[in-house]
Amino acid sequence: MKARVHVMLKDGVLDPQGEAVRHALGTLGFDGVEGVRQGKVIELDLATEDAAAAEAEVREMCEKLLANTVIEKYDIEIG
């Protein structure tokens, strides 16, 4: 079973990577970019075929390893 996790900095946490991308896009002539946030996407290939079990397992992975929940938020897509 496939799972996809998005990990983004929480709103209000400064995102220097996103700012750097926004600046670079501006220098390339893309003037209509009002904001950029950059995060991580993690695609997992899981042995289990049970969607509920997979989501619970991935949530635990996020809490323990994949996200720093002090400054990052995550969301999980299963399947």
Next chain:
Amino acid sequence: MKARVHVMLKDGVLDPQGEAVRHALGTLGFDGVEGVRQGKVIELDLATEDAAAAEAEVREMCEKLLANTVIEKYDIEIG
């Protein structure tokens, strides 16, 4: 208008970051993880309200800056 871009290494390109995550998950006791690929997600806030124009602009951004199309693939979600 919001746009979201996923940038992942192409299939077949070695992903050491993903491998490191898979290994770390294994050491934490998550044994049912068969594969991990890690990529970037970029959320853009665009001035235009025209979905077709936004997609064309974001595609150009991907080709010029956001993705290294030699080794990376991208997909774009608008709205």
